[in-house]
Amino acid sequence: MTLKSAELPDCNLYPNQPIIVEPNAPTPKHTLYLTNLDDQKFLRFSIKYLYLYQKSVTVSSDTLKRALSRVLVDYYPLAGRLRAADDQKLEVDCNAQGALFVEAFMDITADDFLQFSLKPNRSWRKLLYRVDALTFLDVPPLIVQVTNLRCGGMIVCTAINHCICDGIGTSQFLHAWAHHTAKENLDLPIAPLHSRHVLKPRNPPQMTLPHPQFTKHVPSPKDPSSHVDIFNFLQSQPLRPASFIFSPAHLLRLKRQCVPSLKCTTFEALASHTWRSWIRSLDLSPSLTVKLLFSVNVRKKLIPEIPQGYYGNGFVLGCALSTVKDLVSANLHHGVKSVQIAKSALDDGYVRSMIDLLEDKTLKTDLSMSLVISQWAKLGLEDLDFGKGKPLHMGPLASDVYCLFLPVIGDVNAVRVLVSVPESVLEKFEYYMNECLDYKEENNGDHNGNGNGNGNGYGIHRENNNG
Template identity: 30%
Template sequence: MSQSLVFKVKRHEPELVKPSKPTPNETKLLSDIDDQDGLRFQIPVVQFYNYDPNMKGKDPVDVIRKALAKTLVFYYPFAGRLREGNDRKLMVDCNGEGVLFIEADADVSVEEFGGQLQPPFPCWDQLLFDVPGSSQVINTPLLLIQVTRLKCGGFIFALRLNHTMSDAAGLVQFMNALGEISRGMNEPSIPPVWYRELLNARDPPRVTCTHREYEQIPDTKGTIISLDDMDHRSFFFGPTEVAAIRALLPPHQQQQHQHSNFEILTACLWRCRTIALQPDTDEEVRIICIVNARGKFNPPLPNGFYGNAFAFPVAVTTAGKLIENPLGYALELVRKAKADVTEEYMHSIADLMVTNGRPHFTVVRSYLVSDVTRAGFGEVEFGWGKAVYGGPAKGGVGAIPGVASFYIPFKNDKGEEGLVIPVCLPTQAMERFVKELDHVLNNNNINQTIKGGLKSGFIISSL
């Protein structure tokens, strides 16, 4: 992607899009998983669409705006506002006030973003304008959507979600409903259901599992990263890169059925990132793996549920052990952490939230990874075909900068299917991370070289 790309965006004044028909005026409680402190932030996603000659004469802004009003009839809680009650309990005031919508035009084409669309995106703040006063969690619109027409006839659909309302699966369900109605359907093929009480604390609450992900660790050594010293880059991992990392493992860990690509990449990135950040050897470091728990319940959560239904299981070790041991050590820690998540584990989290004041997951010396390859962002269609790119707009999102990375499905310019992973680190740490990752791949005779620190076989882009 061209990092020197500069373009102008002409925006109309933000407007509120309300449900097209009257909706219930009521108060709906979020679940005790939804309203934990670690989800009280806004998360951005972006979709790029090419021009489709079959849609000649159709305006994507007009199509999506009208469909949004109809979709909000079914997803009317999104048109409401969050309120906070006793004990920090969050609830939706379903008042039909509407969601923020911005119409925009840009003097740029999809092609000018380069052949490989991936985070970080140039001029991101113009593709999703941060409407003043809208980014607070309480008493503000729950969705902000900007549709930007491009000079090629394509468009960009950018959305910001109040994360307490939905996880990736829930958001994609809403976006698919919006797409279906944009394409002429009268109602979503999957009717939304609330049922947040399924993830509420028990009465009385009883914390039955160990939840080290919520330990409150003091940041005594100033490891929380400053926002003004952040380097955002994306890294591509295709079959060659994954095979190179897998080859570092002993034979019994190399088999595909033993460890998934997600687990192997997570172990590798966690280790490289820890080396790059240079903590003291006796300091604890953590890897947090987002695990979708929808299928962990018996019976599973109902089809159409669009709340947050995932856990933050964590593996903890010291920096010294992580760095000095072979990669297989980190891999086993990742595998065991993922296996912790059960239906009982989810109930235990909800109970912990109400007994401990809805704490934030631990961010001190933590790295959080979230696999959105199965979420389906790229499948969302508004009538112009599937997205050229669809998914998270950047890494490092959340209340704490630099902690999170997403695993996003991606096809490189050779046609290889793989993952693109945005990473966000302080500038000097990023240089060490690049060097360490290059070393990992080169040790397996992968012919990769860093050119100016910006691009190689695995580094895709940086800003």
């Protein structure tokens, strides 16, 4: 029967599931140092990917398990276990304990799933085995579930611990797994480098620059900023996913809002548009200072550059700042300039200062007035081919208040924006995001909509670590 709604039926686990897949050859047994960029509390969750494959390109679970066992020899930290070291710091016990692998069946077809694939819902969590664990540290760093479908297709879901690697690392691992599935006896094109001492803090630490991404600040009753907290607002609201596909033509229109006075990249234009639309929909006081936090790969920004294959978190959060009034009362120019200023600051000295600053384990990423954007659109995630063809769909397992820029299957130059917002502002947010898709060239797409509201409190929340 055809799926009538976005709600997925239950998964039926196969007998004797889950199983542990161990590396198929001896691996180094040691404790792996995690850098200050790796073990931030902000990253203590698993990155969860979902891939949908049609019948003609599926491979057997036995083949996937055999290849996984092989690739875990090279990516052996993912077969280890996280543990707490001194001073609230994490490390990896590289003990070859193995990854969790689950095989299941769901009575739907690939076409059924595609009907509702743009907006994840909570029922998708059935597609990834949930470990009954007391703490984040008790969850294996790598979990895989292969769900076979009635049509012969399959859904592959993975959960990869963010403390061990970033988006580039997850893509590198997944492509290595696919490589060993399709070409079992060929060496990997990129060998992972697990030593992380290139990003150790200096002794003594040298915090030479401001880092507004982080805070130790606890607002007092006399502090005006204590009355507005996007984090707390979002935690208290029912959230609904919003999804938008921006074609190359749409992205060009956005960029044209800034020329000729300001040239910008696609990311800068789309990030600024999303930030501006999000802030406008929340109806905040014009005088408030708001932030955009966005991931930036710094592998080539350090001196010397981080070696190819470095397998750890090689990104930092850039932080653009603006008052609400400046961000929403003009076109994209102000937001783009703010993003460019934040990006230009991220040189070797800035990153080293941030690493040193994070020796202070009481610091927190400042989410109180921030939108967080993570760039998945240029990682090659949509090209994951286990030897018989690429996926019909690739995306996250869930949508939350972290905004994702996602690839669009079949159009390498398009971008899908996915973020969850409160039901009460969803319609406004969709209107502002869609403005640039419908506007006429001669009016520059500038609908001011100043959003001078009453300063209600708003806030940020992220999904449970165990998915």
